[in-house]
Amino acid sequence: MVLKSLNTAALPGADTIFRKSYPNGSTFLAYxxxxxxxxxxxxxxxxxxxxxxxxxxxxxxxxxxxxxxxTHQHEFNQLxxxxxxxxxxxxxxxxxxxxxxxxxxxxEDLPLILGLLLEMLSQPSFPQEHxxxxxxxxxxxxxxxxxxxxxxxxxxxxxxxxxxxPYAHPEIGxxxxxxxxxxxDLRAFHADFLGPKGLVIAVAGGMDVEKTADLFEQIFSxxxxxxxxxxxxxxxxxxxxxxxxxxxxxxxxxxxxxIIGTSAPAGMSDEYQICAxxxxxxxxxxxxxxxxxxxxERSGLAYFAGSTLEVGIGPSCWKVIAGxxxxxxxxxxxxxxxxxxxxxxxxxxxxxxxxxxxQALGQLPISLESNAGIVRFLLxxxxxxLSLDYLRELPDILESVTAQDILTCAxxxxxxxxxxxxSAGRPL
Amino acid sequence: xxxxxxxxxxxxxxxxxxxxxxxxxxxxxxxLEIALLFEADRMANSLFDHLEVETExxxxxxxxxxxxxxxxxxxxxxxxxxxxxxxPYRNEVLGSTQDLLSLTRDDLYGHYRxxxxxxxxxxxxAGSFDIDEALSLINKHFEPIENSEPVRxxxxxxxxxxxxxxxxxxxxxxxxxxxxxxxxxxxxxxxxFAYSLIESILSGPSTLNMFGSGGIGNRSSRLYRxxxxxxxxxxxxxxxxxxxxxxxxxxxITCRGDHTPDEVIYRIDQVIDTFLNETPSIEEMIIALKQxxxxxxxxxxxxxxxxxxxxxxxxxxxxxxFTDYVNRLENVSREDIIRVARQYLDPAHxxxxxxxxxxxxxxxx
Numbered sequence: 057m058v059l060k061s062l063n064t065a066a067l068p069g070a071d072t073i074f075r076k077s078y079p080n081g082s083t084f085l086a087y088x089x090x091x092x093x094x095x096x097x098x099x100x101x102x103x104x105x106x107x108x109x110x111x112x113x114x115x116x117x118x119x120x121x122x123x124x125x126x127t128h129q130h131e132f133n134q135l136x137x138x139x140x141x142x143x144x145x146x147x148x149x150x151x152x153x154x155x156x157x158x159x160x161x162x163x164e165d166l167p168l169i170l171g172l173l174l175e176m177l178s179q180p181s182f183p184q185e186h187x188x189x190x191x192x193x194x195x196x197x198x199x200x201x202x203x204x205x206x207x208x209x210x211x212x213x214x215x216x217x218x219x220x221x222p223y224a225h226p227e228i229g230x231x232x233x234x235x236x237x238x239x240x241d242l243r244a245f246h247a248d249f250l251g252p253k254g255l256v257i258a259v260a261g262g263m264d265v266e267k268t269a270d271l272f273e274q275i276f277s278x279x280x281x282x283x284x285x286x287x288x289x290x291x292x293x294x295x296x297x298x299x300x301x302x303x304x305x306x307x308x309x310x311x312x313x314x315i316i317g318t319s320a321p322a323g324m325s326d327e328y329q330i331c332a333x334x335x336x337x338x339x340x341x342x343x344x345x346x347x348x349x350x351x352x353e354r355s356g357l358a359y360f361a362g363s364t365l366e367v368g369i370g371p372s373c374w375k376v377i378a379g380x381x382x383x384x385x386x387x388x389x390x391x392x393x394x395x396x397x398x399x400x401x402x403x404x405x406x407x408x409x410x411x412x413x414x415q416a417l418g419q420l421p422i423s424l425e426s427n428a429g430i431v432r433f434l435l436x437x438x439x440x441x442l443s444l445d446y447l448r449e450l451p452d453i454l455e456s457v458t459a460q461d462i463l464t465c466a467x468x469x470x471x472x473x474x475x476x477x478x479s480a481g482r483p484l
Numbered sequence: 485x486x487x488x489x490x491x492x493x494x495x496x497x498x499x500x501x502x503x504x505x506x507x508x509x510x511x512x513x514x515x516l517e518i519a520l521l522f523e524a525d526r527m528a529n530s531l532f533d534h535l536e537v538e539t540e541x542x543x544x545x546x547x548x549x550x551x552x553x554x555x556x557x558x559x560x561x562x563x564x565x566x567x568x569x570x571x572p573y574r575n576e577v578l579g580s581t582q583d584l585l586s587l588t589r590d591d592l593y594g595h596y597r598x599x600x601x602x603x604x605x606x607x608x609x610a611g612s613f614d615i616d617e618a619l620s621l622i623n624k625h626f627e628p629i630e631n632s633e634p635v636r637x638x639x640x641x642x643x644x645x646x647x648x649x650x651x652x653x654x655x656x657x658x659x660x661x662x663x664x665x666x667x668x669x670x671x672x673x674x675x676x677f678a679y680s681l682i683e684s685i686l687s688g689p690s691t692l693n694m695f696g697s698g699g700i701g702n703r704s705s706r707l708y709r710x711x712x713x714x715x716x717x718x719x720x721x722x723x724x725x726x727x728x729x730x731x732x733x734x735x736x737i738t739c740r741g742d743h744t745p746d747e748v749i750y751r752i753d754q755v756i757d758t759f760l761n762e763t764p765s766i767e768e769m770i771i772a773l774k775q776x777x778x779x780x781x782x783x784x785x786x787x788x789x790x791x792x793x794x795x796x797x798x799x800x801x802x803x804x805x806f807t808d809y810v811n812r813l814e815n816v817s818r819e820d821i822i823r824v825a826r827q828y829l830d831p832a833h834x835x836x837x838x839x840x841x842x843x844x845x846x847x848x849x
Binding site for chain 1: 491538549718777779786788
């Protein structure tokens with residue numbers, strides 16, 4: 057059995073993960089993968105769309121895009137020729153809480169690429185022509201999004217579910233707010249928020265860890281941003297106590313997208329692990345769990361129908377999602393409600409619980425088979441302040457979860473009388 | 485099957501290309517026998533229960549409906565049909581709605597019994613296992629399966645798009661899209677490697693890695709610089725497929741609101757024309773090679789991709805196509821690039837597809 061054969065000592069832990077913090081507030085994590093000729097890196101700066109000023113939604117996201125348009129040392133063409141000439145990539149985007157960067161390169165090019173990354177983050181030149189181009193590209197993206205039922209159902213869900221909270225807004229902003237953003241806004245936001253305090257970068261691949269730590273120190277430890285502000289704490293938020301339903305009409309679409317959501321526990325807490333096992337039973341295990349079995353396998357109502365448990369800082373949600381023929385929307389919703397009712401009224405079976413525990417443990421080594429997988433894990437350790445031995449401790453945490461724990465959590469979070477339900481597609 | 489595999493922490497899925505159908509499983513090496521047992525069982529003993537066929541029919545129709553929400557899918561299907569007169573590559577892999585509605589259980593079972601034979605199968609393993617033990621397990625599970633040769637019709641390759649064709653669609657939305665397809669050589673053709681470098685220089689290196697190992701940007705490519713940097717289009721990228729028979733190299737362009745599709749096409753023609761008349765610089769060649777080497781390294785990063793590549797290469801050549809890939813690219817000369825580009829990137833032998841949004845004023849059309 058996989059449960060018994062999992063060698064936890066072989067998983068990354070305190071003795072094999074490199075982590076170092078620096079006086080300027082930055083942190084570097086690394087894990088070697090000696091057989092790889094490449095290096096993958098990913099990291100974040102602690103500023104995201106929750107810091108967008110009123111009426112300027114999308115500012116953080118716009119800034120992230122501008123960081124790739126040129127630096128004081130390299131204008132756009134020079135910058136991207138340097139990056140792409142060595143077959144590397146660097147991308148920067150903004151989430152709600154963080155500005156996220158990632159990329160990969162052959163290991164011999166890491167010094168060049170990390171140097172360029174610092175340039176992009178710390179010394180953008182904000183060229184006017186690229187500002188105008190990005191505004192036009194964003195206008196095109198807004199038009200494309202308005203015709204995408206999945207995107208529209210998701211935006212409507214966030215707007216209704218997180219109402220009164222910054223998470224209610226799409227990170228990219230709105231056409232009317234992005235059109236008010238100017239270069240001065242971008243420069244000011246950059247000066248206020250981007251700096252080394254809270255910077256985290258994780259790397260995995262064929263690089264030498266000690267040498268790469270020296271390289272990181274050499275490149276990033278001198279980054280100084282004395283006026284860097286700390287992002288404000290998230291405001292309080294209370295989940296809904298009444299049902300909400302909204303449909304976004306997009307004519308002539310062949311498929312409608314459906315989201316049904318409720319609140320979720322804090323990311324990576326003990327309760328989160330219980331809900332994660334429950335979620336696997338509800339809408340992931342095998343072919344999308346119980347919901348997939350009911351909506352897809354038995355009823356043939358959808359190509360995809362399953363559930364997701366978001367992991368994040370601050371308020372979070374637990375969702376069921378499905379893509380269905382518009383004529384089957386209500387029927388699929390009915391089937392999903394049946395499964396949710398069962399989920400909050402009956403204990404999951406011991407067989408189901410055993411299945412998802414074994415799956416969760418078996419996934420550990422598989423999730424670490426690529427450099428990107430290792431890096432995602434390293435960043436989770438840092439973001440959720442987990443022990444470096446977290447993976448080695450996880451089997452015991454999972455083993456201790458009972459069917460009653462899952463039922464208790466299901467009843468706590470899935471209040472079927474106050475669900476937020478959004479859909480988008482052909483008019484109802 | 486899904487449940488037993490999921491218990492190991494592994495995952496499985498299947499996908500169909502124009503040339504082959506693949507089932508894959510990624511799972512802990514200690515559970516290798518589970519994967520082999522299931523694949524042998526799938527090959528020999530699938531039932532095609534009538535009720536399951538009907539359920540799956542609506543699931544696949546639903547998948548198609550999801551794709552039809554995307555203008556690029558609809559345009560791609562039209563361009564694909566125009567690019568091949570009779571070769572099966574003209575058909576969308578998922579099937580048309582009409583076909584999906586009319587296929588019978590017996591059609592499916594007949595296809596299954598004919599093609600799902602050991603002699604028509606290729607098994608690839610990558611990861612941490614003992615080769616002798618793995619071979620022993622393979623023999624144990626696959627040797628008992630009775631084999632018969634599939635009856636197959638061999639399609640006649642279409643070596644060229646015989647004339648310039650234009651397909652136009654209109655539909656909802658506020659954005660126009662363009663796709664332009666030229667014939668590409670079959671993957672086993674030595675010219676395929678020159679074509680890969682042409683793609684890299686023109687539209688950026690596209691990755692053939694199936695299991696997400698990231699890619700390389702295309703902001704330094706000639707078409708990005710002409711179209712996106714000069715604010716003529718919102719985005720451009722290319723795709724070159726490696727296939728058994730000659731396929732297509734396709735450009736995908738998302739238009740902006742202030743330039744018509746024909747203005748964009750005019751600019752593309754200028755870039756192509758220049759390309760056909762000037763040998764690429766040594767620097768461009770070096771960059772394209774480095775990008776290929778990097779993409780190869782990223783693609784070898786995970787074991788699922790490693791197994792995929794062995795099987796994919798074997799489907800149209802042999803696995804040395806994959807292992808020698810970078811070396812073969814290094815042997816391409818600048819003269820090869822010009823020769824191959826002139827042979828294939830001919831405006832008189834391509835398909836131009838345009839999707840016009842019905843709120844046409846927004847795109848100036």
